[in-house]
Amino acid sequence: MTATLVESREQEQVTKGRRVPVTRACRFELVKLVSQWRIRLLVLACWIVPALFVAGVSQQSTLPVDTLFGRWMHATGWAGPLVMLGFAGTWALPLLTSLVAGDVFASEDRLGTWRHLLVAVRSPRRIFVAKVVASLTVLLVLVAGLAVSSTVGGLLAVGNQPLVGLDGHLLAPSDAAGQVLLSWVCALAPTLALAALGFLGSVTLGRSPIGLLVPILVSLAMAVAQMLPLPVAVRVALPSYAYISWNGLFTSPQQLAPLLTGVVVSLVWAVVATALAYVLFVRRDFTNLTHDGSGRRAITVGVLPLVGVAAVSFAVVAATTSTTGSGIEQDKVQRSLATAFAHLYRMQTDELHRPAVTEDQLKVTATCSKGHVQDHAEGPGNDWRCVVSWHLPGVQTTGQAIYQLDVTSDGRFVADGDGPKEVNGYFLVRTPNGDAPNPMWQFDGNVELLDTTSKG
Amino acid sequence: MDKLLAIRARGITKSFGDVVALGDIDLDVTQGQIHGLVGPNGAGKTTLLGLLLGLAVADSGRLEVLGTPVGRALDAPDGVAGFVDGPALYPSLTARQNLAALAALRGHDAGTADIDDVLADVGLTAVADDRTRGFSLGMRQRLGLAAALLTKPRLLVLDEPSNGLDPAGKKHVHGVLSRLTADGTAVVLSSHNMDDLEALCSEVTIIATGRVVFSGPLSKLATDNRELDYRLVTSDSQAARRVADDAPGVLVVDDVVRQDTELLVVRALVPALDDLVVRLVQEGVALRELTPLVSPLEAAFLALTEQQEAGR
Numbered sequence: 001m002t003a004t005l006v007e008s009r010e011q012e013q014v015t016k017g018r019r020v021p022v023t024r025a026c027r028f029e030l031v032k033l034v035s036q037w038r039i040r041l042l043v044l045a046c047w048i049v050p051a052l053f054v055a056g057v058s059q060q061s062t063l064p065v066d067t068l069f070g071r072w073m074h075a076t077g078w079a080g081p082l083v084m085l086g087f088a089g090t091w092a093l094p095l096l097t098s099l100v101a102g103d104v105f106a107s108e109d110r111l112g113t114w115r116h117l118l119v120a121v122r123s124p125r126r127i128f129v130a131k132v133v134a135s136l137t138v139l140l141v142l143v144a145g146l147a148v149s150s151t152v153g154g155l156l157a158v159g160n161q162p163l164v165g166l167d168g169h170l171l172a173p174s175d176a177a178g179q180v181l182l183s184w185v186c187a188l189a190p191t192l193a194l195a196a197l198g199f200l201g202s203v204t205l206g207r208s209p210i211g212l213l214v215p216i217l218v219s220l221a222m223a224v225a226q227m228l229p230l231p232v233a234v235r236v237a238l239p240s241y242a243y244i245s246w247n248g249l250f251t252s253p254q255q256l257a258p259l260l261t262g263v264v265v266s267l268v269w270a271v272v273a274t275a276l277a278y279v280l281f282v283r284r285d286f287t288n289l290t291h292d293g294s295g296r297r298a299i300t301v302g303v304l305p306l307v308g309v310a311a312v313s314f315a316v317v318a319a320t321t322s323t324t325g326s327g328i329e330q331d332k333v334q335r336s337l338a339t340a341f342a343h344l345y346r347m348q349t350d351e352l353h354r355p356a357v358t359e360d361q362l363k364v365t366a367t368c369s370k371g372h373v374q375d376h377a378e379g380p381g382n383d384w385r386c387v388v389s390w391h392l393p394g395v396q397t398t399g400q401a402i403y404q405l406d407v408t409s410d411g412r413f414v415a416d417g418d419g420p421k422e423v424n425g426y427f428l429v430r431t432p433n434g435d436a437p438n439p440m441w442q443f444d445g446n447v448e449l450l451d452t453t454s455k456g
Numbered sequence: 457m458d459k460l461l462a463i464r465a466r467g468i469t470k471s472f473g474d475v476v477a478l479g480d481i482d483l484d485v486t487q488g489q490i491h492g493l494v495g496p497n498g499a500g501k502t503t504l505l506g507l508l509l510g511l512a513v514a515d516s517g518r519l520e521v522l523g524t525p526v527g528r529a530l531d532a533p534d535g536v537a538g539f540v541d542g543p544a545l546y547p548s549l550t551a552r553q554n555l556a557a558l559a560a561l562r563g564h565d566a567g568t569a570d571i572d573d574v575l576a577d578v579g580l581t582a583v584a585d586d587r588t589r590g591f592s593l594g595m596r597q598r599l600g601l602a603a604a605l606l607t608k609p610r611l612l613v614l615d616e617p618s619n620g621l622d623p624a625g626k627k628h629v630h631g632v633l634s635r636l637t638a639d640g641t642a643v644v645l646s647s648h649n650m651d652d653l654e655a656l657c658s659e660v661t662i663i664a665t666g667r668v669v670f671s672g673p674l675s676k677l678a679t680d681n682r683e684l685d686y687r688l689v690t691s692d693s694q695a696a697r698r699v700a701d702d703a704p705g706v707l708v709v710d711d712v713v714r715q716d717t718e719l720l721v722v723r724a725l726v727p728a729l730d731d732l733v734v735r736l737v738q739e740g741v742a743l744r745e746l747t748p749l750v751s752p753l754e755a756a757f758l759a760l761t762e763q764q765e766a767g768r
Contacts, residue, residue: 020561028561035548116544119509119537120561122530286511 020121022129029104029134038099039138046096046145051153054080058157068166068247068412068444073154074437076161078176080154081147082250085183088146089243093191094219096142101135101198102212105281109207114286124282132199132274139195140188147184164439165250166446167336168343183246186259189266193239194219196273197306203277203284204302226410229380232327232449235409237313239266244410247446251339255448257321258411265313272309276302327449328407330368330377333384337403337415338366340445341388347439351431357393364390368405382406384413399423401440411447461520462487462611462642463508468517470503477503479666481517485644485659487610488637492657492674493646494757500666501615501646505540508532508613508644522611538613538644543600547589551580551599554588559606574602577635579628593620601629605636612636612643618652630656650754660753662760669760677756684755685709686729688720689745696720696741703732721749 033039057064057073058080064070067086072079108114121127163176171179194215201214222240235241242262248255280301318324342359349357368386370377377384384405389398402418417424417440424440463485470478478500485491495501506512508521510532519526524533545554555571575584578598583591588599597617604612612633618626633643633656647653653660654674661671670677690696697720700708705728709721724732729746736743748755 020563024561024563028557031553031557032546032548035546035553037548111544111546112541113544113546115506115509115511115540118511118530119532119539120558122510122532124530 019123020126022126022133025121025126025130026133026137029130030137033100033104033134033138042096042099042142043138043145046142047149050080050084050146050150051156054084054150054153055157057083058154065414065442069163069250071442071444072164074158076163076173076176077151077154077156077158078161078163078171078173078180080158081150081180082183084146084150085187085246088143089187089190089240090223092146093143093187093243094194094216096139097191097194097198097215098212100138100142101195102202102215103198104131104135105199105202105277106206106208106211118286124284124286125278128278128281135199136192136195139191143184143188143191147181151180163250164347164443165252165343166247166340166444167251168340168347168439168443168445169252170343170347171250179249183249186242186246186249186263189263189270190239190242193266193269193273196270196277199277200273200280200302200306203281227408229326229409231318231324233314233318233321233324236261236317236321236450237265237310239269242266244412247412248448251446251448255446257450258448261317261321261450265317268313269306269309272305276305321450326379326409328378328380328409328411328447330370330375332447333377333405333407333413334366334368334386336413336445336447337368337386337405338364338388340415340443341366341401341440342390344439344443345390348429351429351436351439353432361393362390364388380407380409386415407447411449413445413447415443415445417441460486462489462522463491463644464518464520465507466518468504468507468514468519470500470507470512470514476666478507478514481663481666481668483661483668483671485611485642487642488640489658490633490637490643490645490656492653492660493644493663494648494650494653494660494753495663498665499663501663502540504663505538505613505615505644505646508611509536509538509540511540535608535610536613537604537607537609537611538615539600539604540613540615542593542616542619543596543603545588545591545596545599545603547587550585550587551575551591551602552584554599555603555606558603562607570606574605577605577628577632578602579625594622594625597621598625598628601632605632609636610641612641614643615646616648617645618647618649626652650751650757654751654753662757664760670756674753677753683707683723683725684752685721685723685749687745687747687749688722688743689718690720690736691742691744693718693720695739696736699735699739699741700732703735704728706732 054073063073064083067083069079069082069086073083108117117127118124160173162173163171165171197218198215201211205211219240222238225238226235226240226244236258241258242265245258245262248259342362342364345362345364346357346359366386366388368377368384370379370381371383382404384407386403386405388401388403391398401420401423403415403424404418405413405415407413419425424438427438427441428435429438461484463483465481465483468478468481469476481504493501493504503512507514507519510526510530513527513529522533522535526532546557549557552571552575555574559571572581572584575581578601580595580598580602583595588596591599597619598621601614601617617629621629637643645653645657657674659671659673660677662669688696688700697708700706700720700722705724707723709723722732733743733746
């Protein structure tokens with residue numbers, strides 16, 4: 001009787017080919033990823049190099065003023081992680097997604113381990129989920145490393161000081177910390193989109209090294225597109241825009257429309273590309289040794305829907321924002337410059353221990369022209385010239401200062417003071433405590449590309 | 457009777473597009489038996505092994521593995537292990553880590569002792585903590601076998617497991633397979649190495665162009681089929697040649713080794729060969745060596761597959 005029972009149980013166990021739980025498959029994929037020297041080096045680099053970089057640069061006399069917030073690296077430790085974010089969005093994050101997500105499926109083709117894995121896990125779906133989850137976990141660790149390390153480096157080297165926003169207003173250290181964290185969180189969305197493209201390339205192109213390069217190549221193409229004088233709706237419809245639009249968090253009021261649009265577009269790309277990779281993966285015939293998933297049809301199935309997503313995103317953005325052209329228009333530039341000037345004037349007043357003044361009291365206005373165009377000027381370029389006017393309480397005369405603006409196609413501008421000397425013509429100001437950097441000599445600003453309020 | 461069968465396949469067919477990889481295959485593999493699978497390249501061996509491992513599903517026919525019908529892909533029952541197209545290892549992991557990760561993946565909570573045991577079984581204890589990146593083909597084969605052993609299989613499916621093995625490695629693998637079958641595990645072994653198959657298998661199945669051309673005991677294959685060439689060394693080669701020339705059913709293949717006058721090569725069926733030996737003894741010629749030039753399995757394999765090719 002007992003023997004019969006045991007036999008019956010054994011038979012029952014035999015008859016059930018147990019599928020491996022996803023959690024166990026995820027752990028297996030993580031073990032494989034973390035065992036690679038490449039991944040270990042990346043983790044180490046992401047958690048150490050940014051701190052050294054930010055601390056080192058903060059001690060230099062020359063700051064990376066071409067990078068957003070770079071000019072404030074002497075002033076506050078919170079500028080460091082933002083400089084790092086700007087750099088990461090262009091180079092580091094596409095590279096990381098390529099090395100992690102772009103290889104996670106292709107590596108099994110190279111090693112010839114698909115059959116082994118399928119026999120063990122028994123479910124292509126679970127393998128796909130495990131690989132995606134494991135890759136994203138590693139990417140999250142890498143991105144967290146970049147953010148935490150650069151923040152720690154900045155705070156240790158410079159300190160927990162207030163941060164000057166992109167419109168010149170001062171963010172308390174706690175607010176700066178929150179915005180920095182939020183900026184890095186927002187950057188996860190385009191990183192997810194690039195990772196999904198990496199999965200798609202890895203599944204579609206099999207052993208081909210091109211699969212590994214997909215996130216980098218796509219990111220490069222998108223970066224070029226962001227620099228071209230394309231209609232703003234086209235640029236916002238690309239996932240890479242979310243690597244730029246976080247700067248809207250550092251204005252008051254915050255420019256949330258471009259940020260949210262960029263994040264949503266990125267997430268849509270991430271979902272669509274992952275879904276395409278999933279469909280192609282589960283349809284793959286793993287019994288055919290000569291077939292590694294690559295092929296014209298697979299590439300067509302993988303690419304065409306993404307072109308469709310880009311087209312739909314463009315149409316939706318264009319229709320919902322009514323924004324055409326570059327989005328950089330004369331009145332928006334004037335408004336942004338006047339706002340930033342007012343905030344920075346107040347800061348300079350504090351530095352010089354002059355009687356306090358508010359932005360409302362200053363009533364700052366700006367009049368800009370671009371090249372020879374006086375009215376309805378628009379578009380990026382370094383030929384913007386503006387005259388800023390302001391009033392001081394109890395003073396009849398109107399103050400005026402001149403700025404040359406270099407406005408890039410992403411809406412960022414650098415305002416370069418052109419006098420008078422005592423206001424914005426010299427990079428230092430003489431304070432009761434000695435010479436200090438003049439915040440109004442040169443500063444960054446941001447034009448909200450999707451802002452349509454000026455059109456009434 | 458069927459309870460003893462680890463594999464029972466009836467009328468299995470599998471096609472890839474217009475290519476028929478397997479056509480109407482029948483196969484019985486008994487528990488506790490090493491069953492050889494032989495066939496030329498492209499015969500359908502790997503496809504058949506893939507079906508047994510659950511990597512693919514047959515287009516038609518009925519397949520039972522360990523008493524369980526297999527009707528869907530990746531639905532092979534627990535207790536089946538092995539590899540096709542060589543073992544798959546992760547080069548960034550050590551041998552021990554490869555085994556531990558795989559055991560954890562499959563839900564076998566293999567302890568260090570279990571892993572040490574299987575590594576010892578295949579003779580890889582000394583390199584247990586080395587990354588498999590530097591492993592030779594033979595070491596990879598042995599580690600692949602160890603990975604399969606870790607799951608305590610009742611059906612082991614192996615594709616060319618002795619590829620790249622040195623004599624010591626081969627001895628380890630043969631020892632492991634013999635022990636497994638003694639414990640009741642069935643082994644299906646695909647190989648082009650006839651010596652291995654003859655040393656290990658009690659039964660073989662020969663496949664050519666997706667069809668079974670022979671399936672049964674090895675001894676039956678050796679005796680049933682065509683004449684073989686034998687190397688004959690005697691005390692008097694002149695007398696031996698005379699006796700062989702007179703013996704019915706024996707052909708002296710004298711142009712095989714011209715320079716060696718002490719050696720004859722004769723071609724005969726086994727009964728005619730027995731008669732030749734008796735005649736030599738009666739003539740007072742001492743027999744020093746009588747061995748087939750090629751193994752019976754290899755000869756039969758060549759004959760059967762050539763017939764199959766000719767009949768296409």
